Amino acid sequence: MKITKPSLSFWQIFNMNVGFLGIQYSFGLQQTAINPIFLYLGAPEDMLPILNIAGPVTGLIVQPIIGAMSDKTWSARWGRRKPYFLIGAILGSLCLFAFPTSPVLWFAVGLLWILDVGNNMAMEPYRAFVGDKLPEKQLSLGYQMQSLFVGAGILLANGSIVLFQYLFGGESVEVAGTIPTWLYYSFYIGAILSITTILYSVLKTPEIPPSSMELEEINAAKSKPLMERIMFPFKEIAESIKRMPKFMWRVGAVYLFQWYALFIYWQYTTPLFKLTMGYTTGEAASQSAQMSLTYNVVTMLVALALVPLTLKFGGKKVYALSLFGTAVSLFSIPFITDPIMVLVPMVLFGIGWAAMMGIPYTMVSKVVPQDRRGVYMGILNMMIVIPMGIETLTFGPIYKYVLGNNAINAMLFAGAFFAISGMLALRLNVRSKAKVIDL
Template sequence: MTEQKKKLSFWQIWNMSFGFLGIQFGFALQGGFMSRIFQTLGADKDAIPFLWIAAPLTGLLVQPIVGYLSDRTWHPRFGRRKPFFFFGAVFSTIALFFAPYSSALWMAAGALWILDASINVSMEPFRALVADKLPDSQRSYGFVVQTLIIGIGTWVASNLPWMMTQLGVPNTAPDGVVPDSVKYAFGIGAFVLFSSILYTILTTEEYPPEDMEEFEREKAAKKGAFSGMKEIFDNITTMPKVMQQLGLVQFFSWFAFFTMWSFATPAITEHIFGATDTSSAAYNDAADSVGSYLGTYGLVSMFFALGLSFVASRMKINRKLVHMTSLILGGFGFILIYFIKEAWMLHICFSLVGIAWASILSMPYAMLSSSVDPKRMGVFMGIFNMFIVIPQIIAALGGVNFLYKFLFGEEVINTMLLAGTLLILAGLSNLFIRDRSVTHD
């Protein structure tokens, strides 16, 4: 059925994926600087993962529900996925703008909770949109183009506080106050988030359900919250075997990246730069630098995705082999952070991480979209996201703190050793995926 869909041009795929630029601005600012905000407001390093917990907990509930609802939404003017893009963008923009103005830890944690939940309201329908509009032969290409846009967003957003400092915006503030450079960066990110999603809404048309009468009958037969929750639960219990196998890969991958987002700033500012006083110029300059180095993984993911998009548009690729190799390289990148002595070498480490990031954002979704019913693409994309948020919840509830101390020792830089180990395990977990119909384009 999906092969009857016409192939789209690069620019058509670009337009329908452009909203990911804003989504990634939100994620990059969140991942690169929320721990800095938490530290500025007085959080202890070991308490940082717990402050992140509300976001994945909410995602565990929100994403399958949003996917389910978007599958059952159709409006001749507003489409199926686009209403969710819009409302997610509105609340994400508000939360992103106000997050650095928090005056207490509970306010910052609340802003992160709203931001992450709202971004996910927009993000999961974006994943489903690619599967909605593209034939199976273009799925890898479509998800890789999304990853290209994500890479651009990651690099620019991660460097925004540093750019603001270079333009003369103050990079220090009184104890317990977030510097203006971070506030300006989050404000710019809020503008980009909303405007880029609005661009996709205005430039992209959605396909109506293939059989409108059947669509309306199914929607009428499954009204009510109980019916919806039952169907979501039924889909979870009957998920395709490939989805379960990919779930193991996702578990290790996202545990690793949650570890990085939670601990990269305190670990690297302390281990590489020797800065721990959050109100000092040394710490804030180091934190800006960490953000820039984190931007490297976004920049490299952009170029890696560009190369993948070129290859995927011209020949078949082995999705499993690409994903396994990319994750293992990223794992070695994390581990190298522990051993380097010069800050510039972080570019090498995060370049390897960027290869893994590009693959994480494209290959699992390409493999999944080839194995599920197109009519249930939204709900399955939402359920699949549970394999992203569950490891983050476990990590936030003490999994990171226990594992890095138990396996490697008390120093916070050991979190990067943990992240690397987990990413290598994620790569090796691809060996369990044996279905050639989803692993080969």
């Protein structure tokens, strides 16, 4: 039986997405501050990809499993998705408090693994949460609102890094094996935001109860023997992949190049600015933070503006054009040595980031069945982390032996991959949900 969902007001959609702010603040720190911390603790540049393998591995394992579990969860008090992103937020907060005090490299790498588990536990149910609550006509607004909070969270994270480096960094000389104290404050803010913003959305937004048929399936799953219950998420993931619509396979092709390129960008902006601008690690990290600050301001400004554009021209065209624009931005960055002018390409990057964080989720949510939205959002995340995992395993040798340990070449490589992803995005045609359900 199809559940008719009431339309929500702008502020109701806003409130349900506030929790994404804390999740994305943490993600912003991972983009900009984690790799400089690894460098502070003595990591060689060609080891950065493999040290970041926690994200792809935990995302590959945690998100689809949590998605499948949340599909078959219901509590009258806590709901369906909320228990998972509450636990994830608590775990993430604890790791963010501990991260800047890491005494040695292996300790920081270990904390990154735990932090990624927490963030992934919170992230996937949140994507499904929006799809659960909104009617199809409001899905674009719901996911672009998430895109707005993606920009806001990362903006705050990187803004805090720039601010605290300016206020407390001074002209201090870098000490090998030591993390500067001005980095601590950004992590402490993130730890507080991670839990408080999630709690805000949990308290402000009730979940829609499952239908009688869904509730019957949930209760049946609970009554099964323990081993069957443990194996259920894995069977559900395998079955869902087997029945997955062709549209999602095409999204996977786009994501292969898009996310491989994004991981290169996040890992190699600091080495790039050390090379092109002669910066120290701290100065390069601050410049990287300013880049992220700029493109996330743009993301915030254009995220909701993309809603009428996608309705008028179609998500495929807007998405593909944004990927081509991102490619142009990465091609230009290595050839700009002025620290102010290098922020200009971030306008195109910010538009691309807004589209990447909203449009694919809107399209996928329209073609997957309601009762499997959690697991399919988890599978969509697998399509993100698999190319990131491939990047962590392959790009280190590529960087060292093919690109000559040259961060300029790394950025151009990423730009080429974005151009390929834009061409593949032109193949994304959304089909009716009815056909998908009958697969």
